[in-house]
Amino acid sequence: MARVTERDGLERALGLVEFPGEDPGAIRSMASSSRLADNVMRSVLAAPGRSRRAVLWAAFAAANLTLLAVLGTSGSIRELFFGLQQALVRFFYLFLALSAMGAIFGFILTIDTRWFSRWTRRHI
Numbered sequence: 001m002a003r004v005t006e007r008d009g010l011e012r013a014l015g016l017v018e019f020p021g022e023d024p025g026a027i028r029s030m031a032s033s034s035r036l037a038d039n040v041m042r043s044v045l046a047a048p049g050r051s052r053r054a055v056l057w058a059a060f061a062a063a064n065l066t067l068l069a070v071l072g073t074s075g076s077i078r079e080l081f082f083g084l085q086q087a088l089v090r091f092f093y094l095f096l097a098l099s100a101m102g103a104i105f106g107f108i109l110t111i112d113t114r115w116f117s118r119w120t121r122r123h124i
Helices: 006-015 026-034 036-045 051-072 075-082 086-110 116-122
Strands: none
Touching: 051 075, 051 116, 075 086
16 A cells, blocks of 8 residues: 655645746746735745634633633622623623534634644654
8 A cells, every 4th residue: 555645635726736947047937927926925925823713712612711710700790791690691601601512612613733743653
């Protein structure tokens, strides 16, 4: 059974690219026409693990946990919002807790784990 490595994928991808040769003018024209520098900078700036969706999930989870901490530790705020109705207090905190757990779970599912591969795979 043949193992497919990253090197095989790179060889396959490079085999499809037509190189202009050693002429500096041809290299310059190919690089400018293919917008090589823009594509490289876009891939460099797109840091793995920090997608927009993951940042939004993390912000939502942090907001939920902050609300739980602030509203849960202050008895005067609980009395101001709900009065003496304990059923509303329990329902509100149950909703916040479930929302926070959902946000944490959503954040975990949106993390890009490709950068973990340098610690989990054996390099040949």
